[in-house]
Amino acid sequence: MPTSPPTLRAALQDYTPPPYLIDSVHLNFLLGDTVTRVESCMQVLPNHAASERPPLFLHGCEDVKLVAVKVNGESLPVEQYEVESSGLTLKTPPAGAFELEVHTDLHPDQNTSLEGLYTSGGNFCTQCEAEGFRGITFFMDRPDVMAKYTTRIEADKAACPVLLSNGNLVGSGEAEGGRHFTVWEDPFRKPCYLFALVAGDLCMKEDTFTTCSGRSVALRIFTRAHDIGRVDFAMQSLKRSMKWDEEVFGLEYDLDLFNIVAVDDFNMGAMENKSLNIFNSRLVLATPDTATDGDFGRIEGVVGHEYFHNWTGNRVTCRDWFQLTLKEGLTVYRDQEFSADMNSRPVRRVEDVCRLRAAQFQEDNGPMAHPIRPESYIKMDNFYTLTVYEKGAEVIRLYEAVLGKAGFRKGMDLYFQRHDGQAVTCDDFLAAMADANGEDLSALAKWYSQAGTPRLSVAAEYSPADKTYTLRFKQASCGARRLLLPPTPGQPTKDPVLIPVRMGLLAPDGGEVPLKLRGGEMLGSEAVLRVTKAEQEFVFEGVEQAPVPSLLRGFSAPVHMTVEGQSDEDLLHLLAHDTDSFNRWEAGHVLAKKLMRALYAAAKDSNEVGGRGLGGTGMVCVYARVDGAFKAFAISLPENSELMDKIPEADPILLHEVREFLTRQLAARLRPELEAAVAENDSAPGEQYEFTAAACARRALKNKALGYLAALGDPGVTEQLLHRFRGATNMTDEINALAALDRAGGGSALPAALTGFYQKWEQEPLVLLKWLALQAGSNVAGNVAAVRRLMAHPAFHITNPNSCYSLFLGFARSPVNFHAADGSGYEFMGDVVLQLDKINHQVASRMVSAFTTFKNYDQQRQALMRAQLQRIMDTEGLSDNVFEIVSKSLKA
Numbered sequence: 001m002p003t004s005p006p007t008l009r010a011a012l013q014d015y016t017p018p019p020y021l022i023d024s025v026h027l028n029f030l031l032g033d034t035v036t037r038v039e040s041c042m043q044v045l046p047n048h049a050a051s052e053r054p055p056l057f058l059h060g061c062e063d064v065k066l067v068a069v070k071v072n073g074e075s076l077p078v079e080q081y082e083v084e085s086s087g088l089t090l091k092t093p094p095a096g097a098f099e100l101e102v103h104t105d106l107h108p109d110q111n112t113s114l115e116g117l118y119t120s121g122g123n124f125c126t127q128c129e130a131e132g133f134r135g136i137t138f139f140m141d142r143p144d145v146m147a148k149y150t151t152r153i154e155a156d157k158a159a160c161p162v163l164l165s166n167g168n169l170v171g172s173g174e175a176e177g178g179r180h181f182t183v184w185e186d187p188f189r190k191p192c193y194l195f196a197l198v199a200g201d202l203c204m205k206e207d208t209f210t211t212c213s214g215r216s217v218a219l220r221i222f223t224r225a226h227d228i229g230r231v232d233f234a235m236q237s238l239k240r241s242m243k244w245d246e247e248v249f250g251l252e253y254d255l256d257l258f259n260i261v262a263v264d265d266f267n268m269g270a271m272e273n274k275s276l277n278i279f280n281s282r283l284v285l286a287t288p289d290t291a292t293d294g295d296f297g298r299i300e301g302v303v304g305h306e307y308f309h310n311w312t313g314n315r316v317t318c319r320d321w322f323q324l325t326l327k328e329g330l331t332v333y334r335d336q337e338f339s340a341d342m343n344s345r346p347v348r349r350v351e352d353v354c355r356l357r358a359a360q361f362q363e364d365n366g367p368m369a370h371p372i373r374p375e376s377y378i379k380m381d382n383f384y385t386l387t388v389y390e391k392g393a394e395v396i397r398l399y400e401a402v403l404g405k406a407g408f409r410k411g412m413d414l415y416f417q418r419h420d421g422q423a424v425t426c427d428d429f430l431a432a433m434a435d436a437n438g439e440d441l442s443a444l445a446k447w448y449s450q451a452g453t454p455r456l457s458v459a460a461e462y463s464p465a466d467k468t469y470t471l472r473f474k475q476a477s478c479g480a481r482r483l484l485l486p487p488t489p490g491q492p493t494k495d496p497v498l499i500p501v502r503m504g505l506l507a508p509d510g511g512e513v514p515l516k517l518r519g520g521e522m523l524g525s526e527a528v529l530r531v532t533k534a535e536q537e538f539v540f541e542g543v544e545q546a547p548v549p550s551l552l553r554g555f556s557a558p559v560h561m562t563v564e565g566q567s568d569e570d571l572l573h574l575l576a577h578d579t580d581s582f583n584r585w586e587a588g589h590v591l592a593k594k595l596m597r598a599l600y601a602a603a604k605d606s607n608e609v610g611g612r613g614l615g616g617t618g619m620v621c622v623y624a625r626v627d628g629a630f631k632a633f634a635i636s637l638p639e640n641s642e643l644m645d646k647i648p649e650a651d652p653i654l655l656h657e658v659r660e661f662l663t664r665q666l667a668a669r670l671r672p673e674l675e676a677a678v679a680e681n682d683s684a685p686g687e688q689y690e691f692t693a694a695a696c697a698r699r700a701l702k703n704k705a706l707g708y709l710a711a712l713g714d715p716g717v718t719e720q721l722l723h724r725f726r727g728a729t730n731m732t733d734e735i736n737a738l739a740a741l742d743r744a745g746g747g748s749a750l751p752a753a754l755t756g757f758y759q760k761w762e763q764e765p766l767v768l769l770k771w772l773a774l775q776a777g778s779n780v781a782g783n784v785a786a787v788r789r790l791m792a793h794p795a796f797h798i799t800n801p802n803s804c805y806s807l808f809l810g811f812a813r814s815p816v817n818f819h820a821a822d823g824s825g826y827e828f829m830g831d832v833v834l835q836l837d838k839i840n841h842q843v844a845s846r847m848v849s850a851f852t853t854f855k856n857y858d859q860q861r862q863a864l865m866r867a868q869l870q871r872i873m874d875t876e877g878l879s880d881n882v883f884e885i886v887s888k889s890l891k892a
């Protein structure tokens with residue numbers, strides 16, 4: 001039985017300006033236990049030719065009940081409007097400006113979608129991006145309608161002592177029946193997706209920040225009483241972000257108040273609502289005993305990200321949702337730079353690139369591939385993707401590579417000067433960058449419209465006779481068959497793009513070769529080559545001996561690069577001598593990928609993993625040659641998803657076995673070094689936890705080393721891990737010891753350790769997320785039954801997105817169990833999608849993503865995964881969110 005067809009599909013090419021604008025809106029929220037009344041009074045302005053009287057359409061949604069409509073104070077006769085679940089149409093609005101009042105009723109306590117107005121732990125909160133405001137009231141729910149907001153909130157005083165909205169508090173008082181109210185005025189025009197309201201029983205921690213012009217800003221973080229002791233790190237991160245944006249981009253905060261509220265039930269990470277950021281509590285709350293180094297890093301980054309949106313997103317916003325990367329790519333770039341400045345820049349770059357290659361490259365290669373500026377969507381929520389965010393940030397980095405830091409800053413200044421207070425497009429951003437630098441950047445435009453990861457191959461030739469060194473680049477184009485960039489849905493052919501290749505040449509003695517392009521001037525030891533054509537060559541002169549090229553330094557463009565004829569010796573030379581720390585790491589990473597692929601191929605041929613005795617020799621060299629902060633990365637094996645790019649129809653379990661084999665092999669060969677790494681990087685007794693780049697690097701190396709040692713299955717190591725687990729003084733060490741115990745098989749100690757952990761942290765839902773994820777991701781065969789049982793555990797809540805991400809996405813990461821040959825893992829995830837789709841469409845569609853990579857696997861698995869997709873597709877009443885992903889996957 002086919003599903004009902006989805007609602008409308010929006011297309012970039014169909015954009016038209018709104019026929020009306022909303023100049024200002026006054027909202028009155030009467031919050032109740034079960035029913036909430038919203039009274040909206042809008043000043044509407046015509047935005048069409050005077051000769052026309054187009055209808056006015058206000059978006060709505062099924063769960064919003066229309067109670068009253070008035071125009072200029074008079075109830076509108078029913079024949080003058082039409083109300084459907086998708087919205088409200090005023091058939092013939094008055095000519096000129098007019099006042100429109102709309103009253104609606106909602107049931108926030110029944111709203112499990114966590115969009116619009118909902119309750120979390122008894123407190124009210126909102127989430128309006130992308131199109132959630134229509135779940136509150138009928139409105140022109142599009143980002144190019146920018147209004148001034150005044151918001152009155154009235155609620156029971158005992159249940160909701162705190163009542164917050166955007167902007168400044170301009171009034172408050174008592175109301176009848178034990179109720180009270182506040183009134184908020186936001187002086188800045190904004191699209192409705194930035195509207196926010198929070199009401200409930202919350203505690204607050206306050207600090208201040210003095211801006212560069214000497215204004216004092218009150219900073220407040222609100223949480224449930226139990227959590228208020230865990231906000232200090234987020235507060236410090238906020239202050240650091242404010243200072244950084246002043247110093248690096250000259251951007252000052254523009255109001256006297258900045259609020260952050262932590263809520264437990266939140267679909268995404270956080271939301272940049274004007275002066276009232278709402279955060280998933282896992283991205284605010286942290287103390288060393290409950291949060292890992294990774295958590296601290298994410299909190300710092302996301303607090304920065306949301307704060308930076310105040311300029312890139314709020315002051316200058318998007319004209320339509322196709323332009324999402326305008327604010328997201330740019331803001332991710334800004335938060336990455338902020339984190340790099342606060343911590344170790346090279347480590348941060350490696351982490352970002354690893355994530356991009358492991359996950360975004362897969363997205364670019366699958367059925368949901370889309371350009372960073374998508375051309376159409378059924379449900380915008382499905383386009384908050386790694387492509388729009390992470391690849392979008394890499395595209396911003398291309399401007400920086402081409403223009404340099406100073407040129408980039410000039411472009412940013414002009415962008416704000418031109419567009420402050422406007423809703424604009426990615427073309428406007430490109431134009432500001434180009435005009436500020438007097439450059440023609442049109443060659444960058446293709447990055448916005450073309451999906452897929454470009455492939456770049458490089459061949460090098462040295463001529464001893466005339467001392468020239470030639471680099472020949474080829475990029476994907478329709479003509480070059482072998483390099484053909486695979487088509488992506490809806491884009492059968494691809495054009496070349498501008499690829500800035502940051503590079504240097506290393507002499508045989510490891511020194512840097514001075515760069516001089518034929519007919520050009522001396523460039524120093526590093527250059528940025530602009531590759532724009534399908535085939536292009538660069539000839540360097542005066543090169544005394546054949547060099548080893550160091551290309552794409554710092555990963556200067558998000559491409560797959562192949563250096564033809566690159567030998568292991570070349571890679572080891574780069575590893576030892578490259579001045580670019582990213583490329584030093586990259587050389588080791590390429591060696592590791594070669595090794596794993598070779599092991600996989602050998603195992604596939606011989607049906608025996610490691611049968612030919614291939615060992616971790618290269619990796620041992622790598623470990624020996626890289627320095628401090630990188631050692632933990634140097635011994636991290638590449639993600640399976642990165643390897644599968646070159647393994648057609650992969651067997652994920654065999655790949656997992658190869659990884660296990662190599663891990664054991666490395667552990668055995670490097671045992672003395674690993675033990676030394678543990679000893680040298682262990683914390684001293686009584687040492688205080690510090691979140692610094694140096695301390696994190698030490699913990700990372702120690703814990704990575706323990707993970708390897710665990711793979712030896714040595715009872716002595718297990719005993720040591722148990723000891724470390726019991727004695728851990730911070731969550732980074734505690735959860736890593738537990739994970740290593742799990743890795744070591746744990747023996748009889750593991751169940752007791754898991755129970756002990758649960759009992760210790762029973763009252764801490766954020767810590768229990770780690771406990772759920774650890775068990776869900778176990779590679780013990782048959783673990784699907786345990787995961788089904790965990791769904792009934794009191795630590796798991798199906799209406800809580802974090803719970804679902806930990807348990808279900810944790811499970812989907814297990815090659816052994818998600819990809820079990822009998823299809824039991826796929827069936828479980830199919831059940832999960834269908835169950836969740838009735839509760840929360842956004843969460844359900846994130847679960848479906850586990851199936852979208854099915855083309856990467858062997859025929860049997862492809863068939864089993866497809867069967868689940870078909871089963872989902874055939875289910876009556878599917879949400880548009882899930883429908884969009886499943887239907888696109890099945891078409892692939």
Ligand code: 0A1
Nearest residue numbers: 129130268270271272381384
């Ligand atoms: N704009 C937020 C992320 C966000 C996006 C969508 C949401 O609901 C569909 C919620 C939050 C950010 O980039 O941080």
Ligand code: ZN
Nearest residue numbers: 305309328331
């Ligand atoms: Zn963002």
